[in-house]
Amino acid sequence: MSDQVNLTIDGVELSVPNGTLVVDAAKMIENPIPVFCYHPKMAPVGMCRMCLVEIGLPVRDRNSGEPVLNDDGTPQVSFRGLQTACTVQVSEGMVVRTTTEVVTKAREDVIEFLLTSHPLDCPICDKGGECPLQNLTMEHGKGTSRMDYSLKMKLDKHVPLGELIYLDRERCIQCGRCVRFQEEIVDDPVIRFHNRGRSLEIVTMSDPGFDSYWSGNTTDICPVGALTTADFRFGARPWELTPVATLSPHCPSGANMTFSTRREAKSGGRSVIKRIMPRQNEPVNEIWISDRDRFVHHFADAPDRLKKPLMRKNGQLVEVEWGEALDAVAGKLQQSGTAVAGLSGDRVSNEDMFLFQKLFRQGLKSHNIDLANRRLAGGDVVAKVGISQGSNLLNLGQGDAIVVIASDLHEEVPVWWLRVKQAAQRGAELVILNLRPTRLDECSRNVIHYQPGQAIATLRQLVNDAKVAAADADNSPIKAAADVIMQANNVVAFYGAEGLTYAETDAVARLLANLLLIKNEEAYAGRPNNGLIPVWPHNNTQGAWDMGIHPALEPGYKPAAKPGMRANEVYAAAQTGALKALFLLAADPIGDGLMAGRGQLDFLVVQELFLTETAAQADVVLPAQSWAEREGTFTSGERRVQRYYPAIQPVGEARPDWQILAQIGERVGLEKPAFAASLVFRDLAKAVPQYKGMDYRALARVEKQWPDVGGDDLYYGGNAYENRVGLGMQWPAAAESGAVDHFEVADVDSELPGKVVVVRTAALFTPGTLINHTELLQARMAQPTLIIQAADAAKLQLAQGEKVMVEVAGRGVETAVRLSEDTPEGVALLRGVPYQAGLTELKVMG
Amino acid sequence: MIGELIKGMATTLKHMFRDPVTIQYPDIKRPPRTRFKGRHELKRYDNGLERCIGCSLCAAACPADAIFVEASENTDEQRFSPGERYASTYEINMLRCIFCGYCEDACPTQAIVLENKYELSFYDRASAIYTKEMLIVDVPVNGNPTPQAVEPGTFDKPIPDMEDPR
Amino acid sequence: MHKLEVYRANGGYEALQKVLNEYQPGEVIDIVKASGLRGRGGAGFPTGLKWSFIPKAPGEKYIVVNSDESEMGTFKDRELLEKNPHQVIEGAMIAAYAIGAKQIYNYMRGEFMGIGQHFEEALKACYDAGILGDNIFGTDFSCRMYGYYGAGAYICGEETALLSSLQGDLGQPWSKPPFPAIEGLYKKPTVVNNTETLANVPPIITNGADWYKSIGTAQSPGPKIVCLSGHVNNPGNYEVEMGMTFHELVYGENYGGGIRGGKKFKALLPSGGSGPVVKEDALKAPITYEGLTPYGSTVGSASVVVMDETTDMVWAALKMVHFFKHESCGKCTPCREGTFWMERLLHRIYEGHGTEQDLEVLQSVATQIKGKTLCALGEFAVNPVLSTIRHFFDEYKAKVQGGQKKVAAKTAVPTPTD
Numbered sequence A: 001m002s003d004q005v006n007l008t009i010d011g012v013e014l015s016v017p018n019g020t021l022v023v024d025a026a027k028m029i030e031n032p033i034p035v036f037c038y039h040p041k042m043a044p045v046g047m048c049r050m051c052l053v054e055i056g057l058p059v060r061d062r063n064s065g066e067p068v069l070n071d072d073g074t075p076q077v078s079f080r081g082l083q084t085a086c087t088v089q090v091s092e093g094m095v096v097r098t099t100t101e102v103v104t105k106a107r108e109d110v111i112e113f114l115l116t117s118h119p120l121d122c123p124i125c126d127k128g129g130e131c132p133l134q135n136l137t138m139e140h141g142k143g144t145s146r147m148d149y150s151l152k153m154k155l156d157k158h159v160p161l162g163e164l165i166y167l168d169r170e171r172c173i174q175c176g177r178c179v180r181f182q183e184e185i186v187d188d189p190v191i192r193f194h195n196r197g198r199s200l201e202i203v204t205m206s207d208p209g210f211d212s213y214w215s216g217n218t219t220d221i222c223p224v225g226a227l228t229t230a231d232f233r234f235g236a237r238p239w240e241l242t243p244v245a246t247l248s249p250h251c252p253s254g255a256n257m258t259f260s261t262r263r264e265a266k267s268g269g270r271s272v273i274k275r276i277m278p279r280q281n282e283p284v285n286e287i288w289i290s291d292r293d294r295f296v297h298h299f300a301d302a303p304d305r306l307k308k309p310l311m312r313k314n315g316q317l318v319e320v321e322w323g324e325a326l327d328a329v330a331g332k333l334q335q336s337g338t339a340v341a342g343l344s345g346d347r348v349s350n351e352d353m354f355l356f357q358k359l360f361r362q363g364l365k366s367h368n369i370d371l372a373n374r375r376l377a378g379g380d381v382v383a384k385v386g387i388s389q390g391s392n393l394l395n396l397g398q399g400d401a402i403v404v405i406a407s408d409l410h411e412e413v414p415v416w417w418l419r420v421k422q423a424a425q426r427g428a429e430l431v432i433l434n435l436r437p438t439r440l441d442e443c444s445r446n447v448i449h450y451q452p453g454q455a456i457a458t459l460r461q462l463v464n465d466a467k468v469a470a471a472d473a474d475n476s477p478i479k480a481a482a483d484v485i486m487q488a489n490n491v492v493a494f495y496g497a498e499g500l501t502y503a504e505t506d507a508v509a510r511l512l513a514n515l516l517l518i519k520n521e522e523a524y525a526g527r528p529n530n531g532l533i534p535v536w537p538h539n540n541t542q543g544a545w546d547m548g549i550h551p552a553l554e555p556g557y558k559p560a561a562k563p564g565m566r567a568n569e570v571y572a573a574a575q576t577g578a579l580k581a582l583f584l585l586a587a588d589p590i591g592d593g594l595m596a597g598r599g600q601l602d603f604l605v606v607q608e609l610f611l612t613e614t615a616a617q618a619d620v621v622l623p624a625q626s627w628a629e630r631e632g633t634f635t636s637g638e639r640r641v642q643r644y645y646p647a648i649q650p651v652g653e654a655r656p657d658w659q660i661l662a663q664i665g666e667r668v669g670l671e672k673p674a675f676a677a678s679l680v681f682r683d684l685a686k687a688v689p690q691y692k693g694m695d696y697r698a699l700a701r702v703e704k705q706w707p708d709v710g711g712d713d714l715y716y717g718g719n720a721y722e723n724r725v726g727l728g729m730q731w732p733a734a735a736e737s738g739a740v741d742h743f744e745v746a747d748v749d750s751e752l753p754g755k756v757v758v759v760r761t762a763a764l765f766t767p768g769t770l771i772n773h774t775e776l777l778q779a780r781m782a783q784p785t786l787i788i789q790a791a792d793a794a795k796l797q798l799a800q801g802e803k804v805m806v807e808v809a810g811r812g813v814e815t816a817v818r819l820s821e822d823t824p825e826g827v828a829l830l831r832g833v834p835y836q837a838g839l840t841e842l843k844v845m846g
Numbered sequence B: 001m002i003g004e005l006i007k008g009m010a011t012t013l014k015h016m017f018r019d020p021v022t023i024q025y026p027d028i029k030r031p032p033r034t035r036f037k038g039r040h041e042l043k044r045y046d047n048g049l050e051r052c053i054g055c056s057l058c059a060a061a062c063p064a065d066a067i068f069v070e071a072s073e074n075t076d077e078q079r080f081s082p083g084e085r086y087a088s089t090y091e092i093n094m095l096r097c098i099f100c101g102y103c104e105d106a107c108p109t110q111a112i113v114l115e116n117k118y119e120l121s122f123y124d125r126a127s128a129i130y131t132k133e134m135l136i137v138d139v140p141v142n143g144n145p146t147p148q149a150v151e152p153g154t155f156d157k158p159i160p161d162m163e164d165p166r
Numbered sequence C: 001m002h003k004l005e006v007y008r009a010n011g012g013y014e015a016l017q018k019v020l021n022e023y024q025p026g027e028v029i030d031i032v033k034a035s036g037l038r039g040r041g042g043a044g045f046p047t048g049l050k051w052s053f054i055p056k057a058p059g060e061k062y063i064v065v066n067s068d069e070s071e072m073g074t075f076k077d078r079e080l081l082e083k084n085p086h087q088v089i090e091g092a093m094i095a096a097y098a099i100g101a102k103q104i105y106n107y108m109r110g111e112f113m114g115i116g117q118h119f120e121e122a123l124k125a126c127y128d129a130g131i132l133g134d135n136i137f138g139t140d141f142s143c144r145m146y147g148y149y150g151a152g153a154y155i156c157g158e159e160t161a162l163l164s165s166l167q168g169d170l171g172q173p174w175s176k177p178p179f180p181a182i183e184g185l186y187k188k189p190t191v192v193n194n195t196e197t198l199a200n201v202p203p204i205i206t207n208g209a210d211w212y213k214s215i216g217t218a219q220s221p222g223p224k225i226v227c228l229s230g231h232v233n234n235p236g237n238y239e240v241e242m243g244m245t246f247h248e249l250v251y252g253e254n255y256g257g258g259i260r261g262g263k264k265f266k267a268l269l270p271s272g273g274s275g276p277v278v279k280e281d282a283l284k285a286p287i288t289y290e291g292l293t294p295y296g297s298t299v300g301s302a303s304v305v306v307m308d309e310t311t312d313m314v315w316a317a318l319k320m321v322h323f324f325k326h327e328s329c330g331k332c333t334p335c336r337e338g339t340f341w342m343e344r345l346l347h348r349i350y351e352g353h354g355t356e357q358d359l360e361v362l363q364s365v366a367t368q369i370k371g372k373t374l375c376a377l378g379e380f381a382v383n384p385v386l387s388t389i390r391h392f393f394d395e396y397k398a399k400v401q402g403g404q405k406k407v408a409a410k411t412a413v414p415t416p417t418d
Helices: A022-028 A101-116 A132-140 A177-185 A215-221 A291-301 A322-335 A350-363 A379-385 A414-425 A439-443 A455-467 A477-487 A502-517 A541-546 A567-576 A657-667 A677-687 A775-780 A790-796 B002-016 B057-061 B102-106 C004-009 C014-022 C025-035 C047-052 C076-083 C085-099 C116-129 C159-166 C195-199 C201-207 C209-214 C246-251 C280-284 C313-327 C333-350 C356-369 C376-381 C383-391 C393-406
Strands: A004-009 A012-017 A052-058 A077-084 A094-097 A165-167 A191-194 A201-204 A227-229 A242-247 A256-263 A271-278 A310-313 A316-319 A340-344 A369-371 A401-405 A429-434 A446-449 A491-495 A531-534 A581-585 A603-608 A620-623 A632-635 A640-644 A757-761 A785-788 A803-808 A811-819 A827-831 A839-841 B040-042 B067-073 B085-093 B112-114 C062-067 C103-108 C144-149 C190-194 C223-230 C236-241 C265-273 C303-308
Touching: A004 A022, A012 A022, A022 A094, A052 A101, A077 A094, A077 A101, A101 A132, A101 C333, A101 C356, A165 A215, A177 A191, A177 A215, A215 A227, A215 A271, A215 A291, A242 A640, A256 A291, A271 A291, A291 A775, A310 A322, A322 A581, A322 A603, A322 A620, A322 A657, A340 A350, A340 A567, A350 A369, A350 A541, A350 A581, A350 A632, A350 A657, A350 A677, A369 A567, A379 A502, A379 A531, A379 A541, A401 A414, A401 A477, A401 A502, A414 A429, A414 A439, A429 A439, A429 A455, A429 A477, A446 A477, A455 A477, A455 A502, A491 A502, A502 A531, A541 A632, A603 A657, A657 A677, A757 A803, A785 A790, A790 A811, B040 B085, B057 B067, B057 B102, B102 B112, C004 C085, C004 C116, C014 C085, C014 C201, C025 C047, C025 C085, C025 C201, C025 C209, C047 C085, C047 C190, C062 C085, C062 C159, C062 C195, C076 C085, C076 C116, C076 C195, C076 C223, C085 C103, C085 C116, C085 C144, C085 C190, C085 C195, C085 C201, C103 C116, C103 C159, C116 C144, C159 C190, C190 C195, C195 C201, C201 C209, C223 C246, C246 C265, C246 C280, C246 C303, C265 C280, C265 C313, C265 C383, C313 C333, C313 C376, C313 C383, C313 C393, C333 C356, C333 C376, C333 C393, C356 C376, C356 C383, C356 C393, C376 C383, C383 C393
Parallel strands: A004 A094, A340 A369, A340 A581, A401 A429, A401 A491, A429 A446, A491 A531, A581 A603, A603 A620, A757 A827, A785 A811, C062 C103, C062 C190, C103 C144, C223 C303
Antiparallel strands: A004 A012, A052 A077, A052 A094, A165 A227, A191 A201, A242 A256, A256 A271, A310 A316, A310 A620, A632 A640, A757 A839, A785 A827, A803 A811, B040 B112, B067 B085, C223 C236, C265 C303
16 A cells, blocks of 8 residues: 555645645645644644534445446545544545535534634733634634623633643633643643533643643643733733744753744833744754743843943942953953963854854964863764764654663753653653653663762663673663664664763763764664764753864864863862963853852953853953844754844843954954854854855755644644744764764773762753743742652751751752652752752761 | 906905904814814723723724834732723824824724824924823723722623723 | 342353353354344444454453443433343453453443442452353453443543543543544453443343344344333333334333323423434334434433423423533533533523524524534534424424513523533
8 A cells, every 4th residue: 555645625636645634634735724623743632623624535336346436437425424624534535625615614603612602802812913713713703793792601811820821711712732732742741621511621730830841832832812921921912023033042952932022111112022932943842842941031131131341440340341341351361371261151152152262272372262161071972973964853763762861851951851752652762871760761661770970881881782692691671771772773862961970971972972883884873863962051062062162172173283271170270370361251160169269360351141250250241142132053962053033132232242252352363353143154164164064044044844833824823933044954973974983982980979979960940040030930940959868868867858058069058858769879869959960979068 | 447456455345344264273272073083092981990901903003103002911909991901001103193093993992082182292202202191081080090909800801891891 | 130149040141151152252243243232322333243343353352331321311221230230240241252351341420329339249249259250150261340430421421431531531532533442441442332232132142133133123123121201100111122102101001101190292302311302293103213213303222201281392401401511521612612502592592581583593503513513412412402493483482572572682691500
């Protein structure tokens, strides 16, 4: 039987894959059938009855099985009343009629039924203007109402399902998209239908209400204004909003989003970000974003943003003009000779980082460049065996394997967690290695919880087991996992830094690379849907590696002739006086506890959004623009380079990072600065071989995506879905174009630093510089918690719920003790404090 | 020749005893026609609540993009309008307005009405922007000023009826 | 009869032994097919055919007994479970053997909590006697049966809603396909049979298909329990031979014994609220699955409600529509909104506040629901309205005209609450 099926919809003949639903087939030929409950990302239920159409099947002779023909030779077709197009799969010879009188009448009737209980408060509804119910009523409705208003139900119009999402019971049309999304897609069944009949209503079953990292997505897919976010409620009318494409400022998945901006009176007529909605990019985040991404934008408009350059005069930071500040920075850096260092954060754009390293390497002849906060190594390995071009986690399923090591994807990169979980539901085997249980464990048959300090040994064992034939090894779970990996058609491996030192993460990356390279010629690495994905701590850590924010690697992973100081050496040198000047780009090492103070530094420059702890000690503070005010590119963990666009006017006199760096560069003798980010990117693409062929125009290229959710018909909700401005480009890993040698793995010292070691674990809502500005999320913030086994707790004389001071990065943090037998012996999990890699000894302070 | 002169003077003479067509504006003002479209007013209900629910449909209908509305949510402690929301900012740029009256047509609550005030002159552009305070009518005799504190449950309709809001 | 000893003394479980020892599963299905047994729950689907849809491949399969009888005026399964539970158990076990199921669930309506005791006791007796459990009667057939109580929802009598409810989900039907025979309980092949249907199986096995076919009519063979209620002298459950007339049922000495108080007959509901109401002319129709077709109705589960001349048909329609509105699961739009709307309109008309226009809208809303709903409940819900309007339009007309005089149309009417 062929994979394609031929059918006719309203006289148009088409051929679609077997198993396609009639409603999707009609959408393919742009003859959409109206729907409310159906959503292409979810299983059909056929509840709303809006998609009723006439479906006819060819009549077959009972004996011969041959199609019966009419007199004129056309096949005879028999129609069986109205059927829901969303639940019926296409079949050979099917004839669908969507324009007959019966169908038109059915649509009119269903709309009338829906409106009998609807409050018709479109003028004040947040969905009004981008509402599927409104649109479909205009298109298919009767235009008059026979329902007497006095017969309507009165229901609650302001029901908080949680702090983030409000429900309007009157507007709800019981399509169940939200309920099904929470259950089917994100596996957080915290909202359910309650009661029955006309009393059917959505309720939340969790405490706190609607306790899910994905709650905001339900407002996008809601076909009416029943679910609204607390953030946007009554914020603006949709037609007044300007959509601007952007990217997640936190997430290494590179989630595509759209800002909706509008001028606001109380901000003095400035454009402000009213909401964030997901933007469709099927290989990246499909159409989902986590609540952190959705609500994070408030920092961009925060009143405490830096607005003018600051310079220390007589011990005080005072506002100065740009020229004075830039001259001072350039002068001081040059005076310091090569005793200068530059440390960057990993949330700024590729352009910024490229010019940053250029300023130091070419302008100041110093290789002392690094990331201010190094957590996860292996960028150089990823350049060789990273996930291949053309991969899509959506393609993984039956017969494939996904390895996740030392990472809690649900808390770190929810989008990847979702996509990995869905791959597992499609049949992919997961191999999970961690020292504690994580949420992905429930989708996996191969979970290995290693002892603290045993990560490398366990992974080494896995790689060795994978190399030997099945019969030659013992039947340990590690061997079983190795077999799963070696029998898979495709293998994707995620690695993180939880409970690992930087050196250990480097070994993990190399071991995983070797695992992907075992089959030599037929190695997994280099094929589509295969390769390594690092769970980077930030949105553009990958870009930092690509741009050469590394003491030993220049842009494009070219080894530096004379490697400079690493970040920890820089911090040490700052204390001893060996380093004279330090430039910090979007980093706060003092606040993060990485640097004790400014020490013996002659000169400290901080380029930042806020007056952080480090900035407060600086000699010059340069105000930078946030990602909402400027354009640039980020590179995701899957090495997809994507653009983001300016949405609001700059705050104060803040300038884009790349511009500031170029202007300093000019003052230390580099060429005249480029005047646009696109020109910086052009230079960058010349210097980084992997980015060859990329420019702003190429990155903005789009093509039609399936499912088609962003159309004007808004059937699937959300007018921000449509991706008009760029799907981005993935750069090729070395393994795609030729053989890659196996990696040498150095011996790593895995000795534990104490009897009970602290492993800091990620939480999606961990307090941080950016997220602290979103008031709405404060109630959801993870509270500092020390999770420990009862036996260990007894030894340390800690009791459940007790508040103890724990030393974190040199200072005390008050944490609540929680006893949990899921925590391995000798480990105390620390959650809700800014996430750092590595192990430290547990020090409980008096 | 003389005849023509006398004829002309006679006409002049005749008009000297007629009432003049012109009036002494601004001392005397001519009453506007009933269908005159002058400066907008934002109306109130008899109980003093504002009619405007901040739906912004006037702004959407405005061909000159003269209207700017921002809405906020009513509470029973701080109630401005009988519906679910009210206009926290309402501005009309009178330099842009072309007095077409589309805003009136678009209004679902008859909140905005082009009344008969026509004396609009400004010294600068900023003062051409009429704010909500300038546009809204005075509180009626038996009404209360907004915001009002009301009993919970008194106003439970998302959009009030045109008359007698409940 | 509800005691195992008594049941066995009367030949109980002999049919099961016969089946286990003498027949292949396929043969059992053939016998039931040949007997012409049709589902007693209301739809009248041939039982043997239903069993034959179950895939032959080995794997987990289920028999589910549908004892969620919630139709207005139906009380036959209740009596079966109370008085003769073993015949139901035996029938279910034969069905389990026929399709290769090892688990049987009896889904009883929540209100059967007390009656279910008898059933639970019967189950226990069977387990104790080795009739349920492993290696029944020394064969390699093993089977377990469990009782389960619903939470009181009419819709759970619909097979897919019943299965959803049994799985612990909200009792809402699903859109077929998938049919339960392919993906039923826990996504495994499942047969859902009415209690009475299964109680018919043991005698068929014992006496043979031909014996069964000799009872009743050719198309509707076998006996049928009729639940007679309403304005008759002797309401109750009567086992009748298919083909007997409704007249005999209502007026016969051994059956209804005539209208209470010697009043005149007005109308009859042949299948509770879900079948269209019929008038006196239909009394001569036979009690068969097809008998009422000429009168635009159906026998359904044979819960006959008789109404005498004093009955207000608008009131009756309101009563029934209120029931359907209350019992609608709310999953699909036409049923959820339509029953709600119809109830509000009927209430207004009944109270005397209705207008002619209301009557028109009522009729058109009912027609509008038809053919669009997800399951049969919505289709049933329009029957009381459409059939009473067809047969008793004058009564509606009178209410509407009286109403117009009484009240001005626009006055708000207190609306019904649940």
